[in-house]
Amino acid sequence: MVFTRKNLWRLGDDWNDTMLWYARGVLALQARPLTDPTSWTYLAAMHGFAQARWIHYGYITSSTPLPSLAVRQRDWDQCQHQTGFFLPWHRGYLWSFEAIVRDAIVKLHGPADWALPYWDYNEKGNPKARQLPRALTDAQMPGNKPNPLVNKFRFGRNGSGKVDVDPNRIRLNCLTERDFLGVASGGSAGFGGVPTSFNHGSGRNGMLESEPHNNVHVEVGGQSNQSPPDPGLMSVPNTAALDPVFWLHHANIDRLWEVWLKRDAKHKNPTVKAWLDGPTGAGVRKFVVPDVKGHPVTFTPRDMLNTQAHNLNYVYQDTSDPLGGVHPLAVRANTFALAAAPPARQVGGPDSGSVVEKYGLRLTLHGFGRGRSPDEASVSYSFEYCDLKEGEVGFCFWRRCDGLGVIFWDAEGKEMRETNCVLFGLPEDFGRHSATQRYVGWDLFKPPAGACWAAVGFSACEIMTGKLRLPSR
Numbered sequence: 001m002v003f004t005r006k007n008l009w010r011l012g013d014d015w016n017d018t019m020l021w022y023a024r025g026v027l028a029l030q031a032r033p034l035t036d037p038t039s040w041t042y043l044a045a046m047h048g049f050a051q052a053r054w055i056h057y058g059y060i061t062s063s064t065p066l067p068s069l070a071v072r073q074r075d076w077d078q079c080q081h082q083t084g085f086f087l088p089w090h091r092g093y094l095w096s097f098e099a100i101v102r103d104a105i106v107k108l109h110g111p112a113d114w115a116l117p118y119w120d121y122n123e124k125g126n127p128k129a130r131q132l133p134r135a136l137t138d139a140q141m142p143g144n145k146p147n148p149l150v151n152k153f154r155f156g157r158n159g160s161g162k163v164d165v166d167p168n169r170i171r172l173n174c175l176t177e178r179d180f181l182g183v184a185s186g187g188s189a190g191f192g193g194v195p196t197s198f199n200h201g202s203g204r205n206g207m208l209e210s211e212p213h214n215n216v217h218v219e220v221g222g223q224s225n226q227s228p229p230d231p232g233l234m235s236v237p238n239t240a241a242l243d244p245v246f247w248l249h250h251a252n253i254d255r256l257w258e259v260w261l262k263r264d265a266k267h268k269n270p271t272v273k274a275w276l277d278g279p280t281g282a283g284v285r286k287f288v289v290p291d292v293k294g295h296p297v298t299f300t301p302r303d304m305l306n307t308q309a310h311n312l313n314y315v316y317q318d319t320s321d322p323l324g325g326v327h328p329l330a331v332r333a334n335t336f337a338l339a340a341a342p343p344a345r346q347v348g349g350p351d352s353g354s355v356v357e358k359y360g361l362r363l364t365l366h367g368f369g370r371g372r373s374p375d376e377a378s379v380s381y382s383f384e385y386c387d388l389k390e391g392e393v394g395f396c397f398w399r400r401c402d403g404l405g406v407i408f409w410d411a412e413g414k415e416m417r418e419t420n421c422v423l424f425g426l427p428e429d430f431g432r433h434s435a436t437q438r439y440v441g442w443d444l445f446k447p448p449a450g451a452c453w454a455a456v457g458f459s460a461c462e463i464m465t466g467k468l469r470l471p472s473r
């Protein structure tokens with residue numbers, strides 16, 4: 001039997017079997033002690049553990065026994081973030097969790113085909129997609145028992161406890177990125193992240209990890225309105241997996257990996273050994289998760305490539321392309337070598353002549369990529385499909401400090417229209433508005449007065465040939 005992970009909202013707003021059994025399974029795991037590898041708290045501590053915070057939130061007390069140091073060093077504080085291991089590590093982690101919950105459900109005489117639902121906050125045609133259904137918000141579950149799927153530390157965007165994710169924070173432009181692995185600085189961060197060794201955090205976020213993944217964490221967790229505020233469980237890796245929503249969010253992130261692979265034949269998993277083998281080297285931690293008996297299982301990204309292989313054995317209900325498919329005429333834009341760009345400066349433009357060569361990636365852009373954070377700047381040159389003709393060059397500009405999304409300016413610097421990242425670069429946009437040399441010029445780089453600029457983007461297609469000299473200032 002292949003298990004099917006279903007869309008949370010399509011199961012219904014009301015209590016349904018899948019969510020009812022999830023709640024019962026969570027209760028069973030919560031009844032197990034922290035030292036049990038199949039307990040709710042042990043599994044959450046594998047993502048990240050912070051004893052003082054956990055005591056503060058009431059998940060343990062100062063006298064709760066911990067597993068031995070050796071076990072903690074093997075299993076806990078393991079989550080992989082800001083790395084190309086983000087997706088494969090979380091896939092193994094989800095597999096372990098789901099198997100343990102299912103095992104608990106079966107022991108309670110529940111359905112043997114139970115699988116973790118996924119929360120598709122981007123689902124089209126569902127006005128409630130960005131909220132949570134009743135099973136995750138009701139104070140009580142059927143039978144008038146406290147609902148284990150809720151907690152006091154899920155504050156939501158405004159601290160009220162109501163989850164309603166901002167649509168501008170869950171855009172899916174990561175799906176248009178061609179490469180799984182990116183680079184640590186300069187060009188694209190890649191769909192799946194940058195090559196690292198075992199990386200429990202710090203460094204550059206991959207595109208999917210950044211948005212929607214990170215943003216959903218913070219939109220759900222939020223922080224309390226008191227002073228000093230408590231961060232919500234989901235807002236911080238050391239507490240995130242204590243919230244039952246965590247697993248449904250991560251099932252969706254894992255699903256988006258499948259969506260990305262399927263939506264474009266050019267999208268491929270890494271084939272480099274350093275990624276496939278996972279972290280290696282003397283003293284380097286391995287990826288380890290418990291099986292249903294609590295026995296440690298070591299895995300590598302190589303083991304995580306095929307969800308239908310016997311070790312994983314699941315599919316998603318829906319992996320259709322939320323962006324409506326790759327345009328047949330689309331040619332992926334080349335993202336130019338931003339590593340060569342000078343450090344971000346105040347408002348500027350190409351103040352010296354710049355030469356673009358096919359595949360040469362020689363480009364001098366000054367005033368590039370200003371942002372409040374490297375992450376924000378990094379998304380600026382990470383998407384693009386365009387349909388430029390040979391010899392043409394396209395420019396795009398956008399700001400996102402204020403959450404407005406993508407904005408195009410014409411040759412006069414006039415705002416043309418606001419659109420969403422995922423629409424950016426559709427041939428009709430790019431072809432009509434920006435694909436001629438007419439748009440090359442200093443004026444283009446002037447942001448509107450008072451605008452908060454995150455980035456200036458530049459892209460040109462692989463089909464571009466020859467050279468183009470940008471005018472000197």
Ligand SMILES: [Cu+2]
Pocket residue numbers: 213217240250
């Ligand atoms: Cu996460």
